[in-house]
Amino acid sequence: xxxxxxxxxxxxxxxxxxxxxxxxxxxxxxxxxxxxxxxxxxxxxxxxxxxxxxxxxxxxxxxxxxxxxxxxxxxxxxxxxxxxxxxxxxxxxxxxxxxxxxxxxxxxxxxxxxxxxxxxxxxxxxxxxxxxxxxxxxxxxxxxxxxxxxxxxxxxxxxxxxxxxxxxxxxxxxxxxxxxxxxxxxxxxxxxxxxxxxxxxxxxxxxxxxxxxxxxxxxxxxxxxxxxxxxxxxxxxxxxxxxxxxxxxxxxxxxxxxxxxxxxxxxxxxxxxxxxxxxxxxxxxxxxxxxxxxxxxxxxxxxxxxxxxxxxxxxxxxxxxxxxxxxxxxxxxxxxxxxxxxxxxxxxxxxx
Numbered sequence: 091x092x093x094x095x096x097x098x099x100x101x102x103x104x105x106x107x108x109x110x111x112x113x114x115x116x117x118x119x120x121x122x123x124x125x126x127x128x129x130x131x132x133x134x135x136x137x138x139x140x141x142x143x144x145x146x147x148x149x150x151x152x153x154x155x156x157x158x159x160x161x162x163x164x165x166x167x168x169x170x171x172x173x174x175x176x177x178x179x180x181x182x183x184x185x186x187x188x189x190x191x192x193x194x195x196x197x198x199x200x201x202x203x204x205x206x207x208x209x210x211x212x213x214x215x216x217x218x219x220x221x222x223x224x225x226x227x228x229x230x231x232x233x234x235x236x237x238x239x240x241x242x243x244x245x246x247x248x249x250x251x252x253x254x255x256x257x258x259x260x261x262x263x264x265x266x267x268x269x270x271x272x273x274x275x276x277x278x279x280x281x282x283x284x285x286x287x288x289x290x291x292x293x294x295x296x297x298x299x300x301x302x303x304x305x306x307x308x309x310x311x312x313x314x315x316x317x318x319x320x321x322x323x324x325x326x327x328x329x330x331x332x333x334x335x336x337x338x339x340x341x342x343x344x345x346x347x348x349x350x351x352x353x354x355x356x357x358x359x360x361x362x363x364x365x366x367x368x369x370x371x372x373x374x375x376x377x378x379x380x381x382x383x384x385x386x387x388x389x390x391x392x393x394x395x396x397x398x399x400x401x402x403x404x405x406x407x408x409x410x411x412x413x414x415x416x417x418x419x420x421x422x423x424x425x426x427x428x429x430x431x432x433x434x435x436x437x438x439x440x441x442x
Contacts, residue, residue: 148293149294151267155178155263155265157176159175164320165249165317172246175315176313186269187270203260203316205259214241214242258317261317324427332345351438353419355371357423364429367426370420423435
């Protein structure tokens with residue numbers, strides 16, 4: 091009995107692997123038994139038995155995909171080359187290739203998906219320089235990843251210019267186990283061996299867990315990340331009021347020929363998450379009015395009131411960046427118009 095136990099212990103020690111994935115696929119496991127006995131109190135020769143060629147350890151296909159983004163990746167409308175980052179780990183017991191794909195599906199960071207990022211591409215970290223590098227990280231599949239090995243994978247995409255603050259695009263990366271063994275050549279997807287156990291054959295066994303968009307034990311795994319649009323959210327409001335006329339002057343003026351009307355163009359970034367810069371408004375005047383007071387530009391006459399009508403924040407109003415050329419008024423706002431800020435430009439016209 092002691093010899094039998096000793097043989098079993100040696101067998102178990104031989105099976106223990108140096109990595110978490112366990113004994114390497116294709117390993118041949120041999121086992122022998124020694125029988126010690128007596129007859130009539132006299133010890134007899136040991137009897138040895140073995141199981142022939144033993145058995146072969148099967149190929150456990152197991153992959154884990156996790157997003158490396160702890161929060162959504164903030165993007166600007168119209169931006170290109172925006173990067174989501176994932177980690178792909180070979181949790182199986184053999185060197186494998188991995189086929190990579192993306193889909194506009196899944197859930198991430200409690201966001202509601204309402205648009206699809208465009209020009210989606212997948213690239214594998216080369217290991218030369220950390221972080222996505224256009225000229226370095228060019229591989230589109232994972233090649234020859236050892237058991238317990240990990241690779242960083244990037245999804246790179248563009249954001250449509252039409253998206254607004256708060257929009258979100260959720261993207262799921264899927265890694266599918268493929269046959270390894272030939273460097274610099276993408277192997278084909280593996281096939282789960284559902285046949286009877288064959289002790290002398292290395293069989294493929296799918297052992298992966300369910301991912302974001304895939305099922306348990308399907309030879310693949312997935313996880314999701316997201317782009318979240320952060321932008322300025324501008325609104326523009328135009329208003330007008332009459333501030334002088336030749337009949338009533340500054341007391342209860344009316345919009346009669348010769349009257350001065352003040353136009354206001356108010357820009358608000360009240361709901362924005364980012365500053366807006368280089369904000370310019372243009373206003374093409376109708377032929378029924380002339381820019382300025384009595385044709386004298388922005389020069390104010392004594393009877394013109396100083397208030398800025400139709401602006402909710404007259405303290406930010408200014409006329410210094412307003413100009414006119416051939417009937418078109420250009421208002422250039424102070425940069426930036428910060429989140430939650432409102433600016434108002436104004437100018438005067440005379441009714442013909």
